[in-house]
Amino acid sequence: MSATTLTSTRIVEGVWEGVLTRVGQDEGAPALVVSHLGEEVGGLEVIPAGPGEWALRLPIPARLISDGVQTFVIREADGAGEVLESFAIVAGAPLAEDLRAEIDLLREELDLLKQAFRRHCVETA
Numbered sequence: 802m803s804a805t806t807l808t809s810t811r812i813v814e815g816v817w818e819g820v821l822t823r824v825g826q827d828e829g830a831p832a833l834v835v836s837h838l839g840e841e842v843g844g845l846e847v848i849p850a851g852p853g854e855w856a857l858r859l860p861i862p863a864r865l866i867s868d869g870v871q872t873f874v875i876r877e878a879d880g881a882g883e884v885l886e887s888f889a890i891v892a893g894a895p896l897a898e899d900l901r902a903e904i905d906l907l908r909e910e911l912d913l914l915k916q917a918f919r920r921h922c923v924e925t926a
Contacts, residue, residue, distance in 0.1 A: 805831060807857070807875060807885035815863070817873070817888055821847070821855040830855045832878035833885070837865050842873065861890070868893030 804824045811818050821830060830849075835842040842865070846858040857875075865871055872889045 805877070805883075805885065809886055809888050812861070812888070812890075815861050817857075817859045817861055819857045819875075819886060820850070821857055821885075823853045833857070833875055834878045835859055835873055835875050837871065837873050845875075866890060866892060 805821070807819055807821045809817070809819045821833075823830065830847050833845060833847065835845050842859070842862065844860050844862070848856040848858065850856045859873075861873075870889050870891050872887055874887045875885050877883050877885065
């Protein structure tokens, strides 16, 4: 029985990186396909990193980065095309509605309220 796992490690300087591990098979790394919006994205590098392990690098094409959430899916190319991993890039206008941005705004408003309340307490004491 074989097990294939793909772990995302980071995105740096426009390049997604991950580690592919295969246990239980002597053959090389499986053929992989990366897709974005149903279309294949080329440029995936599969670099041997040790027995049963490969480093993967995918330069993210600048033309695919735009406002919104852009999701990339990595699958095995043969057979059922099992999804091994996916990653997303969030950019532009939707960040304004992102929960983290909302929390930051709430914190700023809370700080303003605390300052006003303390000033009110000093003035009325």
